[in-house]
Each structure stands twice: as C-alpha cells, then as structure tokens.
Amino acid sequence: MKRVSLEFREGLTFDDVLLVPKRSDITSRIQTDLNTRLSRNLSLNIPLISANMDTVTESGMAVAMARYGGIGIIHRFLTVKEQVDEVLKVKRSGSIMIENPYTVGPDQTVGSAIDYARDRDVSGLLVVSGGRLIGIMTERDTAFELNRSSLVRDVMTKDVVTADPGIAMKDAKQILYQNRIEKLPLVDASGRVRGLITSKDIRNTEDYPHASKDKKGRPLVGAAVGVKGDFMERTEALLDAGADTIVVDIAHGHSENAIRAVGHIKKGFPDCELIAGNVATAGGAEDLIGAGVDAVKVGVGSGSICITRVITGSGVPQLTAVMDCAKVGRDHDIPIISDGGTRTSGDATKALAAGASTVMMGSILGGTDETPGTVLTKNGKQFKVYRGMASLAASLGRKTKEGDVSPDDDLNDYVAEGVEAMVSYRGSVKDILRQMTGGIRSGLSYCGAHSIRQMQQNAEFVKISRAGFAESQPHDVSVM
Ligand SMILES: NC(=O)C1=CN([C@@H]2O[C@H](COP(=O)(O)OP(=O)(O)OC[C@H]3O[C@@H](n4cnc5c(N)ncnc54)[C@H](OP(=O)(O)O)[C@@H]3O)[C@@H](O)[C@H]2O)C=CC1
Numbered sequence: 141m142k143r144v145s146l147e148f149r150e151g152l153t154f155d156d157v158l159l160v161p162k163r164s165d166i167t168s169r170i171q172t173d174l175n176t177r178l179s180r181n182l183s184l185n186i187p188l189i190s191a192n193m194d195t196v197t198e199s200g201m202a203v204a205m206a207r208y209g210g211i212g213i214i215h216r217f218l219t220v221k222e223q224v225d226e227v228l229k230v231k232r233s234g235s236i237m238i239e240n241p242y243t244v245g246p247d248q249t250v251g252s253a254i255d256y257a258r259d260r261d262v263s264g265l266l267v268v269s270g271g272r273l274i275g276i277m278t279e280r281d282t283a284f285e286l287n288r289s290s291l292v293r294d295v296m297t298k299d300v301v302t303a304d305p306g307i308a309m310k311d312a313k314q315i316l317y318q319n320r321i322e323k324l325p326l327v328d329a330s331g332r333v334r335g336l337i338t339s340k341d342i343r344n345t346e347d348y349p350h351a352s353k354d355k356k357g358r359p360l361v362g363a364a365v366g367v368k369g370d371f372m373e374r375t376e377a378l379l380d381a382g383a384d385t386i387v388v389d390i391a392h393g394h395s396e397n398a399i400r401a402v403g404h405i406k407k408g409f410p411d412c413e414l415i416a417g418n419v420a421t422a423g424g425a426e427d428l429i430g431a432g433v434d435a436v437k438v439g440v441g442s443g444s445i446c447i448t449r450v451i452t453g454s455g456v457p458q459l460t461a462v463m464d465c466a467k468v469g470r471d472h473d474i475p476i477i478s479d480g481g482t483r484t485s486g487d488a489t490k491a492l493a494a495g496a497s498t499v500m501m502g503s504i505l506g507g508t509d510e511t512p513g514t515v516l517t518k519n520g521k522q523f524k525v526y527r528g529m530a531s532l533a534a535s536l537g538r539k540t541k542e543g544d545v546s547p548d549d550d551l552n553d554y555v556a557e558g559v560e561a562m563v564s565y566r567g568s569v570k571d572i573l574r575q576m577t578g579g580i581r582s583g584l585s586y587c588g589a590h591s592i593r594q595m596q597q598n599a600e601f602v603k604i605s606r607a608g609f610a611e612s613q614p615h616d617v618s619v620m
C-alpha cells in the first residue's frame with residue numbers, strides 16, 4: 141500500500157520573503173514599463189485584474205479597470221442576460237464608435253423609451269422607422285416636459301445631424317463641436333444607421349490614454365462562467381456580446397469538472413481566449429494547459445475572505461503556488477495569474493517577480509465606489525460589504541435568485557469555504573490603482589528591472605525570519 145509521504149516541501153508566501161535590491165540604471169520610476177500579458181493573445185498596460193466576485197466586479201469596476209490599463213472580470217452569479225448586459229455596458233462605455241446604437245420606434249411611449257435607456261445606461265436613443273433614422277431622443281428632449289404617456293415622435297428631435305459611416309474621427313469631432321451636439325449618428329446612403337459617435341466617448345479616449353482596448357478601440361472586459369449547467373450557452377452569449385476573455389471559475393480547478401469544461405469551450409469556441417482556475421500546483425497548471433487554456437489562474441485558499449484551508453486543510457502558500465505554476469507556464473508560453481492574498485503593492489510585486497504576469501485583486505478593491513453595493517456606516521466609520529463567493533450569504537443569495545430556497549432547507553447542509561466581511565470604504569478605484577502601480581514601478585526599479593519580464597529574470601528572493609518581518613513593518617513609532 142502506498143503511504144502518505146512524510147517528506148515535507150516548504151511552502152512560502154509573500155510575508156516569508158523579500159526581494160533583494162539590485163543595481164539599477166533607472167533614473168525615474170516613470171521609465172518602468174508595466175505592460176504585460178493577460179493570456180496567450182491579450183495584453184494589458186498594467187498587471188492588475190479585478191476579481192470575478194459579486195461584491196467586486198460588475199460593469200462599473202470593469203470600466204474603471206480598463207480605463208487605467210487593466211481588466212475586470214464580470215462575475216458569473218447573474219442570469220445570462222444580466223451578465224451579457226454588464227459586458228455590453230463596458231463595451232459601449234468607451235467605444236470610439238458604437239456599432240449598434242440602441243434605438244426606439246416613433247410610436248413607443250416616452251416612458252418606455254426612458255426606461256429602456258436607463259436600463260442600458262445611455263442618455264439618448266436613435267429613433268428608427270422602417271429601418272431608417274427619423275429622429276433622436278435625448279435627455280434634452282425630455283428634460284422640461286416629462287409626460288411619460290406621450291409618444292416618442294412628438295418629443296424627438298427631427299433634424300438630426302448625421303455623417304457618413306467612413307468619417308474620420310477628427311472630422312466627426314469638428315461636426316460635434318460646431319453643432320454643439322453630443323451625438324453623431326452615422327448613416328449610409330439609404331438612411332440606415334451604421335453607428336454612433338458621441339462626444340463623451342471621444343473625451344474618454346482622450347482622458348484615458350493608457351486604457352486597455354480591443355481591436356475596435358473598445359474597453360477590454362472578461363466574464364466568468366461555471367463548469368456545469370448553462371456554461372456553454374453563457375459562454376456563447378458573452379462572446380457574442382464582445383467579452384474578450386472567458387474565465388472558467390471553480391474552486392478546485394484541478395478537477396475533471398474544470399478540465400472537461402475547458403475542453404468543451406475550446407472545442408465549441410476555438411477562438412475564445414480562455415482562462416481557467418484556480419489551481420495551486422504544477423500538475424494543475426499542466427493539466428489546464430493541456431486542456432487548452434490561454435492563461436492559468438493560481439490561488440487556492442489564499443484569498444482574504446477564503447477559509448478553504450481551514451475547512452478542507454488544502455492549499456499551497458501563494459508564492460510557492462505561483463512559482464510552481466509559473467515554471468510550467470514558461471515551458472508552454474502561457475501566462476499565470478496570481479489570485480488571492482494580495483494586500484499591498486509589495487505583495488503584487490513579489491507575485492510578479494515569482495513569475496505571475498498579472499495579479500487578481502478582491503479585498504484591495506472591495507471598498508471602492510466602483511464595486512456593487514452601497515457604503516455602510518458602523519461606529520462612525522464607512523465600509524462596504526465584501527464576501528467570499530463560497531460564503532453562506534453568497535450561496536443563499538444565489539439560491540434565492542434562482543427561486544430555490546425553501547423553509548425546509550437546513551443551513552448546516554452548506555459547508556461554506558468563504559466568509560462575509562466588510563472592508564473600509566476607500567473612494568475611487570483610480571487612487572488605489574495609482575498606489576498599486578506606483579508601488580510596482582518602484583518595486584521593478586529596486587530589482588534593477590525596466591519591465592515585468594526583466595524583473596522575472598533578475599529577481600532574487602531572500603527568505604526572512606520573524607525578526608526580519610517585524611523589522612519590515614513600521615516599528616517603535618506611533619503611525620499617524
Ligand atoms: N480560490 C479559491 O481558493 C476558492 C474560490 N472559491 C470561489 O467560490 C465560488 C464557488 O465555487 P465552487 O464551489 O467551485 O462553485 P460552484 O458552487 O458553482 O461549484 C461548481 C461545481 O463544482 C463542484 N465542486 C465544488 N467543489 C468541488 C471540489 N472540491 N471537487 C470537485 N467538485 C467540486 C460542485 O458540485 P458539488 O457542490 O455537488 O460538490 C459544483 O457542481 C467560485 O467563485 C470560486 O472561485 C471557492 C473556494 C475556494
């Protein structure tokens with residue numbers, strides 16, 4: 141009979157090590173380059189991803205992450221339609237040209253048109269009849285006289301300024317400015333709508349020069365799917381909506397469930413940029429790569445709200461998990477994502493130095509304006525709810541949404557692997573990303589590296605003692 145091995149490998153995490161400073165020819169941290177690979181064929185301008193959790197990433201967070209050069213992964217605990225709508229909101233938020241603008245008919249009521257626009261987060265609708273543009277209804281048209289039962293045709297602006305679909309951006313800008321208008325529909329010779337350019341989108345592209353964008357100039361966004369049930373039709377709908385990557389999300393990514401799901405998705409959608417996780421070992425990474433993934437998400441039990449290691453006894457300290465998986469990733473030229481346990485820019489830098497190409501964050505972003513949920517006050521301090529997706533509350537929320545809760549359900553039947561928590565309210569995600577990227581840039585320079593790839597080649601870790609760790613913190617002072 142084979143026995144359990146009594147030889148123990150050492151597993152280390154962020155607090156166990158430091159990066160040894162190296163001679164650097166960098167004279168300003170701005171010279172460092174944070175460009176990195178998210179997956180086989182996708183790149184980001186900063187190595188940061190917002191977690192596919194229901195208290196972290198819906199469209200608000202994903203828009204912000206893409207604007208500053210990263211990416212957000214829309215969580216999967218939504219109906220297919222809801223998740224698709226979140227992807228569409230991101231795609232429309234920063235397009236240079238909106239390909240399929242939302243339209244209404246002239247005989248719809250103003251009330252229904254306003255609701256339609258509000259649901260889709262847009263400020264105006266093109267009015268189309270018989271396939272041709274006949275007007276535009278914007279907030280201007282309804283601002284002063286709001287009679288919800290009047291018809292769109294009676295309030296819309298009929299003299300619409302339009303342009304040819306092939307118009308150059310600088311000419312479109314000129315027309316918008318000269319006519320003091322916000323929206324310029326692009327209409328072909330037969331009067332059919334072929335697109336829409338808005339001044340808001342033009343401002344966005346100018347305001348966010350480092351945004352991560354797809355080939356059409358729209359913000360990058362990813363979306364998660366599970367491994368059972370509707371995952372194939374969900375994947376199809378998300379890809380149709382323009383999702384740039386699909387993330388197969390399961391607690392134990394080194395399982396038949398996950399490997400089978402990856403195989404099905406790759407077979408059904410060969411062009412899909414596919415990420416899967418989570419795993420924590422070389423074997424896990426090897427098997428997902430063998431199944432066809434374009435990036436591997438690494439981290440079992442490392443998350444701030446995660447109790448998998450407590451409940452199951454399973455997991456690998458995050459730095460060791462990343463190093464083991466990154467070695468396999470390098471052999472196959474497949475990027476690795478470090479997911480869970482990142483508390484500071486120092487942790488993120490260590491994960492990158494250990495071989496991860498990007499870092500996924502939950503708790504760091506959980507308290508920002510861009511997460512779903514409202515700000516709560518407790519004892520005079522402001523918080524936002526942040527919870528594990530395998531927590532009791534998250535599971536109950538899912539079951540309630542699916543109409544699957546009954547008074548006979550015994551809460552003891554659910555074994556949670558996550559907790560419900562609160563994180564301090566931290567304002568806009570922009571400031572957090574500035575701190576994170578600033579810290580990582582500085583981290584590169586301490587490693588004598590201009591880029592993440594160079595740091596991965598140069599990095600030298602030193603294992604530290606408890607005393608070394610204590611010395612690393614502020615000490616013998618009262619921090620203000
Ligand atoms: N990174 C991490 O360390 C962890 C992350 N999570 C997060 O929590 C959420 C819920 O996760 P998850 O439970 O996977 O999602 P689901 O509840 O959607 O479970 C997915 C499917 O996998 C099966 N399954 C779950 N755990 C295992 C396992 N250990 N071995 C084999 N099959 C399993 C489930 O079946 P059945 O219920 O019948 O077993 C279910 O059919 C996800 O967002 C996940 O990322 C959760 C735990 C750890």
Ligand SMILES: Nc1nc2c(ncn2[C@@H]2O[C@H](COP(=O)(O)O)[C@@H](O)[C@H]2O)c(=O)[nH]1
Pocket residue numbers: 191192193418439441442443444445446447448479480481482500501502503504527528529530531557558559
């Ligand atoms: N074991 C569990 N892990 C979870 C759960 N919900 C999410 N997660 C993982 O944590 C990270 C976020 O970690 P953080 O340290 O940045 O806060 C997330 O991306 C998931 O991989 C859960 O319920 N249990």
Ligand SMILES: [K+]
Pocket residue numbers: 441442443444445446447
């Ligand atoms: K944990």
